Amino acid sequence: EAGVAQSPRYKIIEKRQSVAFWCNPISGHATLYWYQQILGQGPKLLIQFQNNGVVDDSQLPKDRFSAERLKGVDSTLKIQPAKLEDSAVYLCASSPRRREDHTQYFGPGTRLTVL
Amino acid sequence: LAKTTQPISMDSYEGQEVNITCSHNNIATNDYITWYQQFPSQGPRFIIQGYKTKVTNEVASLFIPADRKSSTLSLPRVSLSDTAVYYCLVGDTGFQKLVFGTGTRLLVSP
Numbered sequence: 001e002a003g004v005a006q007s008p009r010y011k012i013i014e015k016r017q018s019v020a021f022w023c024n025p026i027s028g029h030a031t032l033y034w035y036q037q038i039l040g041q042g043p044k045l046l047i048q049f050q051n052n053g054v055v056d057d058s059q060l061p062k063d064r065f066s067a068e069r070l071k072g073v074d075s076t077l078k079i080q081p082a083k084l085e086d087s088a089v090y091l092c093a094s095s096p097r098r099r100e101d102h103t104q105y106f107g108p109g110t111r112l113t114v115l
Numbered sequence: 116l117a118k119t120t121q122p123i124s125m126d127s128y129e130g131q132e133v134n135i136t137c138s139h140n141n142i143a144t145n146d147y148i149t150w151y152q153q154f155p156s157q158g159p160r161f162i163i164q165g166y167k168t169k170v171t172n173e174v175a176s177l178f179i180p181a182d183r184k185s186s187t188l189s190l191p192r193v194s195l196s197d198t199a200v201y202y203c204l205v206g207d208t209g210f211q212k213l214v215f216g217t218g219t220r221l222l223v224s225p
Contacts, residue, residue, distance in 0.1 A: 004158075042202055042215030043159065091158045103149075104213065106158025
């Protein structure tokens, strides 16, 4: 089966600019996650969707970050305006969340550089 | 959320067995233990998951003692391609909120 798709793979912007990332999860996966991974650290959960509803966005900097998952499939993560400290890899993951399978499947990520 | 503690780095040689231990003293009754592997410039990849005792798949084994306060990922006969960062996570079955630590950086040498 096809994996989690993300685009773009790389993005370079200047601070105070806006940027958006796109994620297409594995078909049929109800749960979608966005993580931020700063160099040398483990991924940090930003937001979790169950279908098109938000389950957890407690670590999402809501003054500048927003995310949506229309129709419970694709998702976009936006940063507006970007700061230098937003430079990181943004990972999307999806999960079937069945009783017997809690695995999260990750995409390749989008590497964001804010200058 | 249960926190995990694992070694920052480990070194090994090709063909050896590698055991990476993770401590999770505050694990909850509903928590599963999951290990992920991450190569540079890639997203983490699921390796193995367990709840108690021992789980084995085609790439690794996971040993979980009765008190579940720790777990050990065992990689048999590692190769150079096993050089990666390995994350131990605990997460509840309800919302599966996974908290990644800094992981263990495994370096396999010839």
